[in-house]
Amino acid sequence: MPRPATLLRLAALALLLAFLIVPQRFAPLFVPFTEYGAPPIYDQGSLPMLALAHLGTVFAATAVSAIVAIGLGILVTRAGGAEFLPLSRTLVNIGQTFPPVAVLAIAVPLVGFGELPTLIALFAYGLLPIFENTLSGLQSCPPAVVEAADGMGMSPRQRLLAVELPLAMPLILEGVRLSLVVNVGTATIGSTVAAKGLGEVIIAGLLSNNTAFILQGGLVTGLMAILLYELMGTVERRILRATHLA
Amino acid sequence: MIEISSLSKVYAEATVVDEVSMVVAGGSITAIVGTSGSGKSTLLRMINRLVEPTRGRVVINGRDAATVPGHLLRREIGYAIQGHGLFPHRTVAENIATVPRLLGWQAARTRARVEELLRIFQLEPAEYGAKFPHQLSGGQQQRVGVARALAAEPRVLLMDEPFGALDPIIRGQAQDDLRDIQRRFGTTVVLVTHDIDEAFRLGDHVGVMSRGRLLQYDRPAMLLTHPADPFVSRLTGTADRALKLLSLTTAAQAMEPGAAAGDGPAVAATDSLRDVLAQLLWSGAAAATVRRPDGSAAGQVTLAGILARGRSD
Amino acid sequence: MVQALHARRRIDRLGALLGVVAMVAATTLPFVVFKANRIASGEPRSLLAALPSAPLLLASVALLAVAAAFVRQARARLAAAVVGVLTVALALAWAADALTPAGNRLVRISPGAGCWLLLLAFALIATDALARLRPGPLARVGALALMAAAMWAAFAAGLFDQLSIMREYAVNASGFGRELRQHVLLALGSVGAATLVGLPLGITCHRVPRVRGAILQVLNLVQTIPSIALFGILMVPLGALATAVPLAADLGINGIGPAPAAVALFLYALLPVVANTVVGLGRVSPVAVDAARGMGLTSWQVLGEIELALALPVIITGIRIVLVQNIGLVTIAALIGGGGLGTYVFQGVGQTAIDLVLLGAIPTVALAFSAAVLLDALVDLTGRAAP
Structure with a gap:
């Protein structure tokens, strides 16, 4: 079963790299879509550089989102942050009704054109899936397991690091994966x-x-998103297998 | 020894545990029985301070529990719960090693203890140590749960409906195992259950709780013969009270000199009178011979003797 | 001891935090931004400088902030927060009136950081109170209707006419209705079509496990393609179709315009509808199905009266997800000439005119929010019958 799928993924990756490195080789394929002798291959910048910049922006923003969202998720599920839980849940729900374009567009007048508004929009939009998944991951830890951890004398910190976070990890990773793909x-x-x-x-x-x-x-972006989705899936499975949760 | 004095837990509107005082003797099993909402679990959880008492004191082996940080206190006390609460992402061996690791035991000592416990619970270390909880049967998971609670050689073991999720046959086996292990390590066990039969089967002492109050705390036989409260007599059952009483007495305790006639069945000294009665009814004999492990007759138990003991005084 | 601590701590920490934010916003940050004309640079104006009645307003904001910190009853907090939002909105309208010289149509007044933060703080307190009250589905729809009515009344009365965003509206008034209709049409149409196609597809997936994996995987793949890319990619075949089949072009199918957007939105909407149908049907208790069969219901009757009825809340949840998602995605359709409110967003970005951006963004968010509230209520209502 996994064989053909793996081959397909490798083929997609090869195609993407080939196109980014030697795009002119693909020119004949695109000529039919041009009119009046316009260039068939993008010639106003280097495709590999654009792809790298694209990925860089996405990874940087998602990394910050992940840190903030996981931190917040942990905070509101601790006893001290419980007062903020109902609000944060509702905010996540409302936040999802904000289209990414709107976040981006509103950031521009505040910070000007360029990378920064994009980073802000990606950061803000990437928060939601990770936060939501961190919450449900931490809250869906079986009560008996959490009680056992307390009953055996783990400190709150030990319980979080040794029990709750590892158990919430599959959902958290799924949130990060979702954020990454949406952000591409x-x-x-x-x-x-x-x-x-x-x-x-x-x-x-x-x-x-x-x-x-x-x-x-x-x-190119479509291929990148799909490959990233698959790659994250593989990373997820690796991590889960290493922590025995698969 | 656990001394509990005037222990109460009050939430905003409700008094969940109301002025409970009791002394749990060292090296014994105390079963606390009650309906759901009777406050029995809260009482148990106040002993290791998973729930902080509103009022009152718990003294464990001479030390006031309130003087130790909660999580450090809990590392010294075993704790086993219904549905076992095993960590699904840790192997059986890692699960059992949890508290020794928290206490900073040397790796070799921890490993030896884990293997010892696995053997005691009839789980071959080489086969089961590396397995994950979901790969075990319900009965095995429960055994690992108890093994984990005993890992750091606690002198006190608290159990909250530990056998609640097991089917009747495995349950009986688990109860016998607990009895054996308790004797072997001399652990002081406090066990909470809603099953009066389990309480009678395991408890050296049984406490009955209702609506936050400890109605009676005594030896099982006293609960049957001298219930302190209508609730206690309802809980201990009216119809089969005589049979329950018989199940608390062994053949050795009711033995008379002599041997039964030829058609009398043979029983062991540790069999309960309830079992002996069942055998007599089945075989139609009037007396059973009590045999020593080597087969020789130690004495007899007669039907008349059993009937006399099943009567309320 | 713990009990005593709880009793002593009468302060609501969230309310106190937001109350402080509101006070800081009201006293230190610019309440409005004043521009002599559309392209002039803005001058920040504090609440005190913008409004003659500012001290009174500051006092009421302070009072409400204190209420947020100390009143623990959810209903009272909600009332205080709603009064807060209304007060700030009115103050904004009055400030705009006060700062605009009579008859001047060039001056631009926009809400400043302080105003936004005040609105946000009070809205958060209201949201928190609502979240704790847990109103039923009908109450939520009622509250939404009340909000909509209040907004409509404010606009009808011309309350905010001096604000820059309404000036932008006035300029675009002729086209706004059209773009709004187009936006709603694209979102609803694509989700409607996806429901019509996705439901049978989901039922097929449920009944024929062999095709389930393949169908879901393909749809998953489609979802990962960035929207702008999918819009672009779809322009090619649709453009070709228009060239090859003149009838298609007559029907409005074209490479540029709403057609590729509609197709892309439809494709995006398919996955959640199909996936939720499969999940919903999968969750139906086999006992219920067995009992229905045992009572002599036909296969179709079992599907209609038992399975779909029980799966309905999950299916509607799927539709809610795509509707909210597509209302947002339609904004991107403007890039390929698909119209909709995104037109103003991208025009605004092009002209660095935040008010024009907001003219597109605020109604989009309002639409998505309303759709979420309405469909959530529907999920709750249909879910009541099921266990």
């Missing part, structure tokens, strides 16, 4: 506010009516 998509929109990234290719295509650009920008 949202980062493309960042190009409308002049952040470096693969959205540039699509926007350039839209502005110059060059379907070839739109298509290759879409394919």
Whole structure:
């Protein structure tokens, strides 16, 4: 069963790398989508650099989101933070009704154009899935297990680190995975506010009516998102197997 | 020894445990029985301070429990609960090693103790040590739960419905195991249950709780013959009280000199009179011979003798 | 001892924190930003400088902040917070009126950081109180209707007409209704179509386990493709279709415009609908199904009267997820000429005009929020019958 899937993943990865490194080789494929002799392959910047910038933004923002969201999730599930729990739950629900574009657009007037508004939007939008999953992960620890930890004399800190967090880990990782993939998509929109990234290719295509650009920008980000999703899945399984939760 | 004096727990509106005082003798099993909501679990959890008492004092082996930080106190006291609460992400061996590790035992000592406990609980260390809880049967999980509670050689073991999730056959076996192990280590056990039969079977002393109050705390036979409260007599049952009483007495205690006639069944000195009565009824004999392990006759138990003991005084 | 501590600690920590935030926002941060015209740089104005009646307002904000910290009863806290939100909103409207010279249509007044923070603090207190009250589904819908009515009344009365965002609205008034309709149409249409297709697909997945994995995997894959990329990719086949089949072009199917957006939104919506249908049907108690069969219900009757009825709350939860998600995603459709409220967002970004951005963003959030409240209520109502 896993064999063909693995092959497919490797093929997708090879295709993505090949296109990023030697895009001109693919030019004949894109020529039919151009008009009036427009360039078939994006020529206003280096594709590998854009891809790296894109990934860099996504990873940086998601890492910060993860730290903040997991920290908050832990805080509101401790006895001292319980007063903040109902509000934080509701906020997570309301937060999900904010479209990422709106977060991005509102950040621009506050911090100007460039990477920063994109980072802020990705950070804010990445918080939600991780926070929500941290909460449900920590709250779904079987009460008998938590009670046993207390009953054996673990301090609250030991209980958190040795029992609750490891048990919540699968859900937390799933939240991080979700955030990463959503952020790859949202980062493309960042190009409308002049952040470096693969959205540039699509926007350039839209502005110059060059379907070839739109298509290759879409394919590259799509492939990247899918590969990242799969990669995170593998990382997750590895971690879970190492901690025996699989 | 655990001395509990005027212990109470009051939540905003309700008094859950109301002025309970009792002394649990060292090296004995005390069973606390009551309906759900009677406050029995809260009482138990105040002993290791999982619940902080509102009023009153708990003194364990001469030391006031309130003078020790809660989590340090709990490392010295074994704790086993219904549904075992094993850590699903740790192996059986790691689970059992939890408290020794918290106490900073040397790895070799911990390993030896884990293996000893696994053997005592009839789980071959090589086979079961590396397994995960979900790979065990319900009865095995429960045994590991008790083994984990005993890992750091606690002098006191608290158990909250430890056998509640087991089916009747495994349950009986687990109860026998607990008796054996308690004798072997001389542990002081306080056990909470809603099952009066379990309380009678295990408890050297039985406490009956209702609505936060300790109604009676005595030897099991006294609860049957001298119930202090209508609730106690209802709980101990009216219909089969005589049979319960018989099950608390062994053949050795009711033995008379002589040997039964040829058709009389043979019983062991440790069999309960309830079992002996069942054998007599089944075989139609009037007396049973009590045999020593080597097969020789030690005496006899007669039907008339049993009937006399089953009567209320 | 612990009990005594609880009794002594009468202060609500969340309320106290938010109360302090409100006080700091009211006294130190600019309440409004004043611009001589649309492109002039803004000058911050504090509450005291913006409003003649400011001391009175500050006093009421302080009173409400104290109430938030010390009143522990949820209903009273909710009332205080609602009064707070209304007070700040009115103060904003009055400040705009006071700062705008009579007849001047060039001056731009926008809410400042202090105003936003005040609104946020009071809204959070209200949200917290609501979360603790746990109102039933009908009460929630009622509260939403009340909020909508209050907003509508405020706009109808022209309360906020001097604010910059309403100036932007006035400029775009002719097109706003059209874009709003387009937005709702795209979101509802795509989710509606996805429900029509996804429900049978989900039932198939449930009944034929062999195809389940494959279908869910493909839909999962579609979800991971970034929206902007999917919009772009879909432009190609739809454009080709329009060129090859003139009838399609006549019907409005085109490479640029709402068609690729509608198709992409439909594809995004499929996964949650199908997945939740499968989960919902999977959770139906086999005993109930068995009993229904035993009583002689046909396979279709079992599906309709037992399985789907019991799975309904989970299925509606799926629809709620996609509806909220698609209302947000429609904004991106504006990039490929699909219209909708995103048009204002991207125009605003292009002109660095935050008020224009807000003209697109605020209604979008309001739409998504309303959809979430309404469908959550529906989930609760349908879930009542099931255990």
